[in-house]
Amino acid sequence: MPLVLGIETSCDETAAAVVDGDFHVISSVVESSIDQHRAFGGVVPELAGRAHVTTIGPVIRRTLKEAGLDQHYPSIDGIAVTSGPGLIGSLLVGLSAAKALALAWDVPFVAVNHLEGHLFAPLLEQPDLEWPILTLLVSGGHSLIVLQRSLGQHEVLGETIDDAAGEAYDKIARWLGLGYPGGPEIDRLAQTGTAGALKLPVSMTGSDLDLSFSGLKTAVVRATQKHTEVDLADVAASFQAAVCEQLLRKLRAAMQAHEVKGVALAGGVAANSLLRSGVTQLASEFAVVSHLPTMAMCTDNAAMIAAAGLYRLASSGPSGLDLSANPNWQLADVS
Amino acid sequence: MNLLAIETATQACCVGVRTSSGVEIARVVDENRQHTETLTVGMAALIREAGLRTREIDRIVVDRGPGLFTGLRVGIATANAFAQGVGCGMVGVTSLEMLAYGAHEAGVRGTLVSAVDGRRGDVFVQTFELAESVEAIGPPGVATPQDVAAQWSRSGVALTFTGDGVERYRRDFDSVANAGIYTQLVPSMHAALWLGEQASPQMTIEPLYLREADAVANFATRERPQ
Numbered sequence: 001m002p003l004v005l006g007i008e009t010s011c012d013e014t015a016a017a018v019v020d021g022d023f024h025v026i027s028s029v030v031e032s033s034i035d036q037h038r039a040f041g042g043v044v045p046e047l048a049g050r051a052h053v054t055t056i057g058p059v060i061r062r063t064l065k066e067a068g069l070d071q072h073y074p075s076i077d078g079i080a081v082t083s084g085p086g087l088i089g090s091l092l093v094g095l096s097a098a099k100a101l102a103l104a105w106d107v108p109f110v111a112v113n114h115l116e117g118h119l120f121a122p123l124l125e126q127p128d129l130e131w132p133i134l135t136l137l138v139s140g141g142h143s144l145i146v147l148q149r150s151l152g153q154h155e156v157l158g159e160t161i162d163d164a165a166g167e168a169y170d171k172i173a174r175w176l177g178l179g180y181p182g183g184p185e186i187d188r189l190a191q192t193g194t195a196g197a198l199k200l201p202v203s204m205t206g207s208d209l210d211l212s213f214s215g216l217k218t219a220v221v222r223a224t225q226k227h228t229e230v231d232l233a234d235v236a237a238s239f240q241a242a243v244c245e246q247l248l249r250k251l252r253a254a255m256q257a258h259e260v261k262g263v264a265l266a267g268g269v270a271a272n273s274l275l276r277s278g279v280t281q282l283a284s285e286f287a288v289v290s291h292l293p294t295m296a297m298c299t300d301n302a303a304m305i306a307a308a309g310l311y312r313l314a315s316s317g318p319s320g321l322d323l324s325a326n327p328n329w330q331l332a333d334v335s
Numbered sequence: 336m337n338l339l340a341i342e343t344a345t346q347a348c349c350v351g352v353r354t355s356s357g358v359e360i361a362r363v364v365d366e367n368r369q370h371t372e373t374l375t376v377g378m379a380a381l382i383r384e385a386g387l388r389t390r391e392i393d394r395i396v397v398d399r400g401p402g403l404f405t406g407l408r409v410g411i412a413t414a415n416a417f418a419q420g421v422g423c424g425m426v427g428v429t430s431l432e433m434l435a436y437g438a439h440e441a442g443v444r445g446t447l448v449s450a451v452d453g454r455r456g457d458v459f460v461q462t463f464e465l466a467e468s469v470e471a472i473g474p475p476g477v478a479t480p481q482d483v484a485a486q487w488s489r490s491g492v493a494l495t496f497t498g499d500g501v502e503r504y505r506r507d508f509d510s511v512a513n514a515g516i517y518t519q520l521v522p523s524m525h526a527a528l529w530l531g532e533q534a535s536p537q538m539t540i541e542p543l544y545l546r547e548a549d550a551v552a553n554f555a556t557r558e559r560p561q
Protein backbone atom coordinates (compact mmCIF):
# COMPACT_ATOMS: atom_id res chain seq x y z
CA MET A 1 0.00 0.00 0.00
CA PRO A 2 1.67 3.28 -1.07
CA LEU A 3 1.97 6.09 1.47
CA VAL A 4 2.12 9.74 0.44
CA LEU A 5 3.22 12.65 2.63
CA GLY A 6 1.25 15.80 1.81
CA ILE A 7 2.47 19.32 2.58
CA GLU A 8 0.31 22.47 2.41
CA THR A 9 1.52 26.07 3.03
CA SER A 10 -0.41 28.17 0.50
CA CYS A 11 -1.92 30.65 2.98
CA ASP A 12 -1.80 30.87 6.78
CA GLU A 13 -2.12 27.13 7.54
CA THR A 14 1.02 25.02 7.86
CA ALA A 15 -0.11 21.44 7.34
CA ALA A 16 1.23 17.94 6.74
CA ALA A 17 -0.51 14.59 6.44
CA VAL A 18 0.09 10.96 5.54
CA VAL A 19 -2.53 9.29 3.33
CA ASP A 20 -2.49 5.73 1.97
CA GLY A 21 -3.36 4.42 -1.49
CA ASP A 22 -6.97 3.78 -0.47
CA PHE A 23 -7.36 7.43 0.53
CA HIS A 24 -7.30 6.65 4.24
CA VAL A 25 -5.90 9.48 6.36
CA ILE A 26 -3.18 7.97 8.55
CA SER A 27 -2.28 11.27 10.23
CA SER A 28 -3.03 14.93 9.63
CA VAL A 29 -1.63 17.98 11.43
CA VAL A 30 -2.68 21.60 10.84
CA GLU A 31 -1.17 24.67 12.50
CA SER A 32 -2.26 28.21 11.71
CA SER A 33 -0.68 31.65 12.09
CA ILE A 34 -4.13 33.30 12.06
CA ASP A 35 -3.63 34.91 15.49
CA GLN A 36 -0.76 36.95 14.07
CA HIS A 37 -2.99 38.29 11.27
CA ARG A 38 -6.13 39.17 13.27
CA ALA A 39 -5.05 42.72 14.08
CA PHE A 40 -4.55 43.43 10.36
CA GLY A 41 -7.98 42.14 9.30
CA GLY A 42 -6.43 39.78 6.77
CA VAL A 43 -3.46 37.52 6.15
CA VAL A 44 -0.17 39.47 5.99
CA PRO A 45 1.98 37.60 3.44
CA GLU A 46 5.37 38.32 5.06
CA LEU A 47 4.14 37.23 8.50
CA ALA A 48 2.63 34.05 7.03
CA GLY A 49 5.90 33.24 5.26
CA ARG A 50 7.89 33.71 8.46
CA ALA A 51 5.53 31.53 10.45
CA HIS A 52 5.73 28.71 7.91
CA VAL A 53 9.54 28.51 8.16
CA THR A 54 9.35 28.04 11.92
CA THR A 55 6.35 25.71 11.95
CA ILE A 56 6.85 23.39 8.97
CA GLY A 57 9.56 21.23 10.58
CA PRO A 58 7.66 20.47 13.82
CA VAL A 59 4.43 19.87 11.84
CA ILE A 60 6.11 17.28 9.59
CA ARG A 61 7.77 15.61 12.60
CA ARG A 62 4.43 15.32 14.41
CA THR A 63 2.72 13.97 11.30
CA LEU A 64 5.32 11.23 10.85
CA LYS A 65 5.22 10.39 14.54
CA GLU A 66 1.43 10.14 14.63
CA ALA A 67 1.58 7.89 11.56
CA GLY A 68 4.05 5.66 13.42
CA LEU A 69 6.77 6.31 10.85
CA ASP A 70 10.51 6.75 11.30
CA GLN A 71 11.60 10.42 11.42
CA HIS A 72 14.62 10.02 9.19
CA TYR A 73 13.78 7.18 6.85
CA PRO A 74 10.00 6.76 6.84
CA SER A 75 8.60 4.24 4.38
CA ILE A 76 7.04 7.01 2.30
CA ASP A 77 6.54 6.43 -1.42
CA GLY A 78 6.02 10.00 -2.51
CA ILE A 79 5.62 13.60 -1.41
CA ALA A 80 2.79 15.85 -2.59
CA VAL A 81 2.99 19.60 -2.10
CA THR A 82 0.81 22.58 -2.97
CA SER A 83 2.60 24.71 -5.54
CA GLY A 84 -0.30 27.11 -6.27
CA PRO A 85 -2.49 29.04 -6.19
CA GLY A 86 -1.60 30.94 -3.01
CA LEU A 87 0.82 33.42 -1.48
CA ILE A 88 4.16 33.06 -3.23
CA GLY A 89 6.28 33.50 -0.08
CA SER A 90 4.21 30.87 1.74
CA LEU A 91 4.08 28.40 -1.14
CA LEU A 92 7.87 28.48 -1.48
CA VAL A 93 8.41 27.28 2.10
CA GLY A 94 6.36 24.11 1.62
CA LEU A 95 7.77 23.54 -1.86
CA SER A 96 11.36 23.90 -0.58
CA ALA A 97 10.74 21.49 2.29
CA ALA A 98 9.08 18.96 -0.04
CA LYS A 99 11.95 19.04 -2.52
CA ALA A 100 14.56 18.74 0.23
CA LEU A 101 12.79 15.71 1.72
CA ALA A 102 12.39 14.15 -1.73
CA LEU A 103 16.15 14.55 -2.21
CA ALA A 104 17.00 13.29 1.29
CA TRP A 105 14.74 10.22 1.05
CA ASP A 106 15.19 9.66 -2.69
CA VAL A 107 11.44 9.54 -3.34
CA PRO A 108 9.40 11.29 -6.07
CA PHE A 109 7.59 14.53 -5.33
CA VAL A 110 4.60 15.97 -7.14
CA ALA A 111 3.21 19.50 -7.27
CA VAL A 112 -0.50 19.73 -6.52
CA ASN A 113 -2.99 22.46 -7.35
CA HIS A 114 -4.56 23.66 -4.08
CA LEU A 115 -8.06 23.81 -5.59
CA GLU A 116 -7.79 20.30 -6.96
CA GLY A 117 -6.80 19.33 -3.42
CA HIS A 118 -10.11 20.73 -2.13
CA LEU A 119 -11.97 18.63 -4.72
CA PHE A 120 -10.37 15.48 -3.28
CA ALA A 121 -11.45 16.25 0.30
CA PRO A 122 -14.89 14.53 0.18
CA LEU A 123 -13.17 11.36 -1.08
CA LEU A 124 -11.21 11.09 2.17
CA GLU A 125 -14.41 10.71 4.17
CA GLN A 126 -16.50 8.86 1.57
CA PRO A 127 -14.05 6.73 -0.45
CA ASP A 128 -16.94 5.00 -2.28
CA LEU A 129 -18.51 8.15 -3.71
CA GLU A 130 -20.05 7.98 -7.16
CA TRP A 131 -19.35 10.27 -10.09
CA PRO A 132 -20.21 12.64 -11.61
CA ILE A 133 -20.29 15.19 -8.82
CA LEU A 134 -20.96 18.91 -8.77
CA THR A 135 -18.81 20.75 -6.26
CA LEU A 136 -19.30 24.22 -4.88
CA LEU A 137 -15.82 25.31 -3.81
CA VAL A 138 -16.01 28.45 -1.66
CA SER A 139 -13.26 29.89 0.51
CA GLY A 140 -11.52 33.15 1.42
CA GLY A 141 -9.63 33.04 -1.85
CA HIS A 142 -11.89 31.20 -4.28
CA SER A 143 -15.49 30.65 -5.37
CA LEU A 144 -16.12 28.11 -8.11
CA ILE A 145 -18.70 25.63 -9.34
CA VAL A 146 -16.92 22.55 -10.67
CA LEU A 147 -18.23 19.49 -12.50
CA GLN A 148 -16.21 16.36 -11.71
CA ARG A 149 -16.93 13.66 -14.29
CA SER A 150 -14.67 11.15 -12.58
CA LEU A 151 -11.63 11.16 -10.29
CA GLY A 152 -9.35 13.98 -11.42
CA GLN A 153 -11.53 14.90 -14.42
CA HIS A 154 -12.96 18.31 -13.69
CA GLU A 155 -14.42 21.24 -15.53
CA VAL A 156 -14.94 24.72 -14.08
CA LEU A 157 -18.54 25.70 -14.87
CA GLY A 158 -18.58 29.04 -13.11
CA GLU A 159 -16.33 31.27 -11.07
CA THR A 160 -16.51 34.57 -9.17
CA ILE A 161 -15.91 37.57 -11.37
CA ASP A 162 -14.83 39.77 -8.44
CA ASP A 163 -14.47 38.84 -4.74
CA ALA A 164 -14.41 35.33 -3.34
CA ALA A 165 -17.33 34.50 -1.03
CA GLY A 166 -15.07 34.33 2.04
CA GLU A 167 -13.46 37.61 1.05
CA ALA A 168 -16.90 39.25 0.96
CA TYR A 169 -17.57 37.91 4.47
CA ASP A 170 -14.26 39.37 5.69
CA LYS A 171 -14.94 42.78 4.14
CA ILE A 172 -18.46 43.00 5.57
CA ALA A 173 -17.23 41.85 8.99
CA ARG A 174 -14.59 44.59 8.94
CA TRP A 175 -17.20 47.15 7.85
CA LEU A 176 -19.47 46.12 10.72
CA GLY A 177 -16.57 46.21 13.19
CA LEU A 178 -16.60 42.44 13.74
CA GLY A 179 -13.52 40.25 14.10
CA TYR A 180 -11.43 38.41 11.53
CA PRO A 181 -12.02 35.97 9.88
CA GLY A 182 -15.51 37.25 9.06
CA GLY A 183 -17.23 33.96 8.15
CA PRO A 184 -17.70 32.48 11.62
CA GLU A 185 -18.40 35.95 13.14
CA ILE A 186 -21.20 36.75 10.70
CA ASP A 187 -22.59 33.20 10.81
CA ARG A 188 -22.80 33.40 14.63
CA LEU A 189 -24.37 36.86 14.65
CA ALA A 190 -26.83 35.90 11.87
CA GLN A 191 -28.38 33.22 14.12
CA THR A 192 -30.16 35.94 16.14
CA GLY A 193 -31.04 38.25 13.22
CA THR A 194 -33.89 38.44 10.72
CA ALA A 195 -32.81 37.68 7.18
CA GLY A 196 -35.44 39.82 5.46
CA ALA A 197 -34.79 42.91 7.60
CA LEU A 198 -32.48 44.43 5.01
CA LYS A 199 -33.46 44.48 1.32
CA LEU A 200 -30.35 43.28 -0.50
CA PRO A 201 -29.89 42.37 -4.16
CA VAL A 202 -29.05 38.78 -5.08
CA SER A 203 -26.56 39.29 -7.88
CA MET A 204 -27.23 36.86 -10.71
CA THR A 205 -24.64 37.99 -13.29
CA GLY A 206 -26.78 36.91 -16.23
CA SER A 207 -27.71 33.37 -17.13
CA ASP A 208 -24.25 31.84 -16.77
CA LEU A 209 -22.87 30.11 -13.68
CA ASP A 210 -20.42 32.84 -12.71
CA LEU A 211 -20.66 34.42 -9.27
CA SER A 212 -20.32 37.99 -8.02
CA PHE A 213 -20.23 39.49 -4.53
CA SER A 214 -19.03 43.06 -4.93
CA GLY A 215 -22.50 44.49 -5.66
CA LEU A 216 -23.85 42.88 -2.52
CA LYS A 217 -20.99 44.30 -0.49
CA THR A 218 -21.73 47.81 -1.80
CA ALA A 219 -25.44 47.38 -1.03
CA VAL A 220 -24.70 46.42 2.60
CA VAL A 221 -22.42 49.43 3.02
CA ARG A 222 -25.07 51.76 1.55
CA ALA A 223 -27.92 50.33 3.58
CA THR A 224 -26.04 50.56 6.86
CA GLN A 225 -24.88 54.10 6.11
CA LYS A 226 -28.45 55.22 5.50
CA HIS A 227 -30.00 53.56 8.53
CA THR A 228 -27.57 53.95 11.38
CA GLU A 229 -29.99 52.44 13.90
CA VAL A 230 -30.01 49.11 12.03
CA ASP A 231 -29.45 45.96 14.08
CA LEU A 232 -26.11 44.26 13.36
CA ALA A 233 -27.61 40.78 13.71
CA ASP A 234 -30.22 41.67 11.07
CA VAL A 235 -27.48 42.93 8.73
CA ALA A 236 -25.48 39.73 9.25
CA ALA A 237 -28.51 37.53 8.67
CA SER A 238 -29.60 39.48 5.56
CA PHE A 239 -26.09 39.45 4.10
CA GLN A 240 -25.61 35.76 4.80
CA ALA A 241 -28.98 34.92 3.27
CA ALA A 242 -28.14 36.89 0.10
CA VAL A 243 -24.74 35.16 -0.27
CA CYS A 244 -26.24 31.71 0.22
CA GLU A 245 -29.17 32.41 -2.05
CA GLN A 246 -26.86 33.32 -4.90
CA LEU A 247 -24.63 30.29 -4.33
CA LEU A 248 -27.57 27.91 -4.11
CA ARG A 249 -29.41 29.38 -7.12
CA LYS A 250 -26.28 28.93 -9.24
CA LEU A 251 -25.74 25.44 -7.91
CA ARG A 252 -29.34 24.58 -8.71
CA ALA A 253 -28.90 25.91 -12.27
CA ALA A 254 -25.77 23.75 -12.62
CA MET A 255 -27.68 20.70 -11.41
CA GLN A 256 -30.45 21.35 -13.90
CA ALA A 257 -27.90 21.53 -16.70
CA HIS A 258 -25.81 18.51 -15.70
CA GLU A 259 -26.98 15.11 -14.57
CA VAL A 260 -24.92 14.11 -11.53
CA LYS A 261 -24.91 11.52 -8.78
CA GLY A 262 -23.77 13.80 -6.02
CA VAL A 263 -23.29 17.38 -4.89
CA ALA A 264 -20.36 18.44 -2.70
CA LEU A 265 -19.23 21.42 -0.69
CA ALA A 266 -15.55 22.33 -0.27
CA GLY A 267 -13.47 25.21 1.08
CA GLY A 268 -13.63 27.19 4.30
CA VAL A 269 -17.04 28.79 3.59
CA ALA A 270 -18.45 25.23 3.41
CA ALA A 271 -18.48 25.44 7.20
CA ASN A 272 -21.36 27.91 6.95
CA SER A 273 -24.51 26.52 8.57
CA LEU A 274 -27.02 28.07 6.16
CA LEU A 275 -25.07 26.89 3.13
CA ARG A 276 -24.78 23.35 4.48
CA SER A 277 -28.50 23.02 5.09
CA GLY A 278 -29.22 24.56 1.68
CA VAL A 279 -27.04 22.00 -0.11
CA THR A 280 -28.60 19.13 1.84
CA GLN A 281 -32.04 20.34 0.75
CA LEU A 282 -30.91 20.69 -2.86
CA ALA A 283 -29.49 17.16 -2.84
CA SER A 284 -32.73 15.62 -1.60
CA GLU A 285 -34.74 17.65 -4.09
CA PHE A 286 -32.65 16.24 -6.96
CA ALA A 287 -32.42 12.82 -5.28
CA VAL A 288 -28.60 12.80 -5.28
CA VAL A 289 -26.07 12.21 -2.50
CA SER A 290 -24.76 15.24 -0.65
CA HIS A 291 -21.09 15.32 0.37
CA LEU A 292 -20.52 17.73 3.21
CA PRO A 293 -16.99 17.23 4.51
CA THR A 294 -16.32 17.75 8.20
CA MET A 295 -14.90 21.13 9.23
CA ALA A 296 -11.35 19.77 9.27
CA MET A 297 -11.68 18.66 5.66
CA CYS A 298 -13.43 21.86 4.47
CA THR A 299 -10.67 24.16 5.63
CA ASP A 300 -7.11 23.95 4.32
CA ASN A 301 -5.31 20.73 5.24
CA ALA A 302 -2.60 18.51 3.79
CA ALA A 303 -4.60 15.26 3.64
CA MET A 304 -6.50 16.58 0.62
CA ILE A 305 -3.16 17.55 -0.99
CA ALA A 306 -1.78 14.05 -0.35
CA ALA A 307 -4.95 12.56 -1.88
CA ALA A 308 -4.69 14.69 -5.02
CA GLY A 309 -0.97 13.88 -5.07
CA LEU A 310 -1.66 10.13 -5.05
CA TYR A 311 -3.81 10.61 -8.13
CA ARG A 312 -1.35 12.97 -9.85
CA LEU A 313 1.67 10.73 -9.18
CA ALA A 314 -0.17 7.84 -10.80
CA SER A 315 -1.67 9.78 -13.70
CA SER A 316 0.91 12.46 -14.57
CA GLY A 317 4.08 11.24 -12.85
CA PRO A 318 6.41 13.15 -10.54
CA SER A 319 7.47 16.82 -10.88
CA GLY A 320 11.06 17.91 -11.47
CA LEU A 321 13.18 19.37 -8.66
CA ASP A 322 13.51 22.53 -10.77
CA LEU A 323 9.80 23.31 -10.43
CA SER A 324 8.77 26.72 -9.10
CA ALA A 325 5.60 27.80 -7.34
CA ASN A 326 2.73 29.22 -9.40
CA PRO A 327 0.77 31.68 -7.22
CA ASN A 328 -1.92 32.11 -9.93
CA TRP A 329 -2.34 28.48 -11.01
CA GLN A 330 -5.91 28.11 -12.32
CA LEU A 331 -7.85 24.91 -11.77
CA ALA A 332 -8.77 24.93 -15.48
CA ASP A 333 -5.03 24.68 -16.31
CA VAL A 334 -4.48 21.50 -14.29
CA SER A 335 -3.87 18.45 -16.42
CA MET B 336 33.01 14.92 8.21
CA ASN B 337 31.02 15.53 5.01
CA LEU B 338 29.57 19.04 4.87
CA LEU B 339 27.06 20.65 2.54
CA ALA B 340 26.69 24.44 2.46
CA ILE B 341 23.79 26.52 1.08
CA GLU B 342 23.67 30.23 0.23
CA THR B 343 20.42 31.94 -0.87
CA ALA B 344 20.49 35.28 0.97
CA THR B 345 21.67 37.22 -2.07
CA GLN B 346 20.69 37.37 -5.75
CA ALA B 347 22.79 34.25 -6.29
CA CYS B 348 22.17 30.68 -5.25
CA CYS B 349 25.32 28.79 -4.22
CA VAL B 350 26.04 25.29 -3.04
CA GLY B 351 29.27 23.90 -1.60
CA VAL B 352 30.35 20.48 -0.46
CA ARG B 353 33.43 19.26 1.40
CA THR B 354 34.06 15.58 2.02
CA SER B 355 36.02 13.91 4.80
CA SER B 356 38.53 12.82 2.15
CA GLY B 357 39.27 16.47 1.39
CA VAL B 358 37.32 17.01 -1.83
CA GLU B 359 35.81 20.52 -1.91
CA ILE B 360 33.47 21.78 -4.64
CA ALA B 361 31.61 25.08 -4.53
CA ARG B 362 29.40 26.48 -7.24
CA VAL B 363 27.17 29.40 -8.07
CA VAL B 364 24.17 27.55 -9.50
CA ASP B 365 22.21 30.69 -10.35
CA GLU B 366 22.83 34.43 -10.36
CA ASN B 367 19.34 35.76 -10.81
CA ARG B 368 17.13 34.98 -7.81
CA GLN B 369 16.00 31.60 -9.15
CA HIS B 370 16.67 30.01 -5.76
CA THR B 371 13.61 27.76 -5.83
CA GLU B 372 14.32 26.37 -9.28
CA THR B 373 18.04 25.79 -8.83
CA LEU B 374 18.83 24.97 -5.17
CA THR B 375 17.84 21.30 -4.77
CA VAL B 376 18.95 20.52 -8.33
CA GLY B 377 22.36 22.04 -7.50
CA MET B 378 22.56 20.15 -4.19
CA ALA B 379 21.80 16.83 -5.90
CA ALA B 380 24.42 17.45 -8.60
CA LEU B 381 27.14 18.49 -6.15
CA ILE B 382 26.55 15.59 -3.77
CA ARG B 383 26.81 13.21 -6.73
CA GLU B 384 29.94 14.92 -8.07
CA ALA B 385 31.60 14.64 -4.68
CA GLY B 386 30.98 10.89 -4.81
CA LEU B 387 28.54 10.96 -1.88
CA ARG B 388 25.03 9.77 -1.27
CA THR B 389 22.59 12.12 0.46
CA ARG B 390 22.57 10.16 3.71
CA GLU B 391 26.36 10.46 3.93
CA ILE B 392 26.07 14.21 4.57
CA ASP B 393 26.95 14.74 8.25
CA ARG B 394 26.27 18.44 8.54
CA ILE B 395 24.50 21.15 6.59
CA VAL B 396 25.66 24.77 6.79
CA VAL B 397 23.24 27.50 5.77
CA ASP B 398 23.46 31.26 5.36
CA ARG B 399 20.72 32.47 7.70
CA GLY B 400 20.91 36.07 6.55
CA PRO B 401 20.51 38.92 6.66
CA GLY B 402 19.51 39.23 3.02
CA LEU B 403 16.57 38.64 0.67
CA PHE B 404 13.63 37.48 2.81
CA THR B 405 12.23 35.07 0.23
CA GLY B 406 15.64 33.69 -0.71
CA LEU B 407 16.44 33.14 2.98
CA ARG B 408 13.24 31.20 3.52
CA VAL B 409 13.90 28.97 0.51
CA GLY B 410 17.42 28.20 1.77
CA ILE B 411 16.48 27.67 5.40
CA ALA B 412 13.33 25.63 4.69
CA THR B 413 15.42 23.46 2.37
CA ALA B 414 18.27 23.08 4.86
CA ASN B 415 15.97 22.31 7.80
CA ALA B 416 13.98 19.69 5.86
CA PHE B 417 17.10 18.10 4.39
CA ALA B 418 18.70 17.85 7.85
CA GLN B 419 15.47 16.42 9.26
CA GLY B 420 15.31 13.93 6.39
CA VAL B 421 18.82 12.57 6.63
CA GLY B 422 19.15 13.15 10.38
CA CYS B 423 22.24 15.37 10.23
CA GLY B 424 23.24 18.42 12.27
CA MET B 425 22.98 22.04 11.14
CA VAL B 426 25.02 25.20 11.48
CA GLY B 427 23.76 28.69 10.66
CA VAL B 428 26.25 31.34 9.58
CA THR B 429 25.46 34.95 8.74
CA SER B 430 25.95 36.44 5.29
CA LEU B 431 27.95 39.26 6.88
CA GLU B 432 30.44 36.93 8.56
CA MET B 433 30.76 34.82 5.41
CA LEU B 434 31.76 38.01 3.58
CA ALA B 435 34.26 38.94 6.32
CA TYR B 436 35.87 35.49 6.26
CA GLY B 437 35.92 35.57 2.46
CA ALA B 438 37.80 38.87 2.50
CA HIS B 439 40.19 37.58 5.18
CA GLU B 440 40.91 34.52 3.08
CA ALA B 441 41.78 36.82 0.15
CA GLY B 442 44.33 38.67 2.32
CA VAL B 443 42.32 41.73 3.38
CA ARG B 444 43.43 43.00 6.82
CA GLY B 445 42.35 45.78 9.18
CA THR B 446 38.85 47.20 9.59
CA LEU B 447 36.27 45.68 7.26
CA VAL B 448 32.60 46.50 6.80
CA SER B 449 30.39 43.84 5.22
CA ALA B 450 27.31 45.25 3.49
CA VAL B 451 24.48 43.14 2.07
CA ASP B 452 21.78 44.73 -0.10
CA GLY B 453 18.70 45.04 2.10
CA ARG B 454 16.38 46.45 -0.61
CA ARG B 455 14.17 49.50 0.10
CA GLY B 456 17.30 51.67 -0.02
CA ASP B 457 18.94 49.98 2.97
CA VAL B 458 21.98 47.81 3.56
CA PHE B 459 22.59 45.21 6.28
CA VAL B 460 26.01 46.02 7.76
CA GLN B 461 28.48 44.74 10.32
CA THR B 462 32.02 45.80 11.19
CA PHE B 463 34.88 43.33 11.63
CA GLU B 464 38.55 43.55 12.52
CA LEU B 465 40.66 41.31 10.32
CA ALA B 466 44.05 40.39 11.79
CA GLU B 467 45.29 36.84 12.30
CA SER B 468 41.67 35.92 12.82
CA VAL B 469 38.31 37.57 12.10
CA GLU B 470 36.60 39.38 14.94
CA ALA B 471 33.19 41.06 14.89
CA ILE B 472 33.37 44.57 16.36
CA GLY B 473 29.64 45.11 16.79
CA PRO B 474 26.28 43.49 16.08
CA PRO B 475 24.75 43.41 12.58
CA GLY B 476 22.39 46.29 11.78
CA VAL B 477 20.38 48.07 9.08
CA ALA B 478 21.27 51.51 7.71
CA THR B 479 21.10 53.58 4.55
CA PRO B 480 24.27 53.41 2.45
CA GLN B 481 24.48 57.21 2.72
CA ASP B 482 24.60 57.03 6.53
CA VAL B 483 27.20 54.25 6.50
CA ALA B 484 29.40 56.20 4.07
CA ALA B 485 29.06 59.45 6.05
CA GLN B 486 29.85 57.74 9.33
CA TRP B 487 33.07 56.18 8.05
CA SER B 488 34.11 59.35 6.19
CA ARG B 489 33.82 61.27 9.45
CA SER B 490 35.79 58.67 11.40
CA GLY B 491 38.78 58.90 9.09
CA VAL B 492 39.61 55.26 9.85
CA ALA B 493 41.23 53.35 6.99
CA LEU B 494 38.93 50.46 6.07
CA THR B 495 37.63 48.11 3.40
CA PHE B 496 34.02 47.67 2.27
CA THR B 497 32.76 44.40 0.81
CA GLY B 498 29.50 42.75 -0.25
CA ASP B 499 26.70 43.14 -2.80
CA GLY B 500 25.36 46.14 -0.91
CA VAL B 501 28.60 47.95 -1.78
CA GLU B 502 28.17 47.13 -5.48
CA ARG B 503 24.54 48.24 -5.45
CA TYR B 504 25.40 51.61 -3.88
CA ARG B 505 28.88 51.92 -5.38
CA ARG B 506 28.69 55.74 -5.67
CA ASP B 507 28.07 56.19 -1.94
CA PHE B 508 30.82 53.79 -0.86
CA ASP B 509 33.31 55.14 -3.45
CA SER B 510 32.86 58.56 -1.88
CA VAL B 511 34.57 57.46 1.33
CA ALA B 512 38.15 58.68 0.76
CA ASN B 513 39.67 56.57 3.52
CA ALA B 514 38.12 53.31 2.28
CA GLY B 515 38.95 50.69 -0.31
CA ILE B 516 36.55 48.21 -1.82
CA TYR B 517 37.06 44.46 -1.99
CA THR B 518 34.66 43.26 -4.66
CA GLN B 519 32.76 40.23 -3.46
CA LEU B 520 29.23 39.77 -4.75
CA VAL B 521 28.59 36.36 -3.26
CA PRO B 522 29.36 35.31 0.33
CA SER B 523 32.25 32.83 0.36
CA MET B 524 31.21 29.17 0.35
CA HIS B 525 34.67 28.16 1.44
CA ALA B 526 34.20 30.35 4.50
CA ALA B 527 30.79 28.81 5.15
CA LEU B 528 32.22 25.29 5.03
CA TRP B 529 35.11 26.27 7.31
CA LEU B 530 32.83 28.05 9.82
CA GLY B 531 30.37 25.17 9.70
CA GLU B 532 33.07 22.71 10.64
CA GLN B 533 34.16 24.74 13.71
CA ALA B 534 30.72 25.34 15.22
CA SER B 535 28.66 22.91 17.26
CA PRO B 536 25.64 21.61 15.36
CA GLN B 537 22.00 22.48 16.08
CA MET B 538 18.68 20.80 15.29
CA THR B 539 17.11 23.67 13.34
CA ILE B 540 18.08 27.12 12.10
CA GLU B 541 15.96 30.28 12.12
CA PRO B 542 16.39 33.12 9.61
CA LEU B 543 18.04 36.37 10.72
CA TYR B 544 15.74 39.00 9.20
CA LEU B 545 16.96 42.11 11.11
CA ARG B 546 13.82 43.92 9.99
CA GLU B 547 10.21 43.25 10.84
CA ALA B 548 7.56 42.70 8.19
CA ASP B 549 6.48 45.98 6.55
CA ALA B 550 2.87 45.55 7.63
CA VAL B 551 3.94 45.29 11.28
CA ALA B 552 6.20 48.31 11.02
CA ASN B 553 3.49 50.38 9.29
CA PHE B 554 0.85 49.21 11.75
CA ALA B 555 2.97 50.17 14.75
CA THR B 556 3.80 53.65 13.48
CA ARG B 557 0.58 54.62 11.72
CA GLU B 558 -1.42 57.46 13.13
CA ARG B 559 -4.43 56.32 15.04
CA PRO B 560 -7.66 58.33 15.07
CA GLN B 561 -8.36 60.01 18.41
Ligand SMILES: [Zn+2]
Nearest residue numbers: 114139267300
Ligand atom coordinates in the same frame (compact mmCIF):
# COMPACT_ATOMS: atom_id res chain seq x y z
ZN1 LIG C 1 -8.14 26.46 0.38
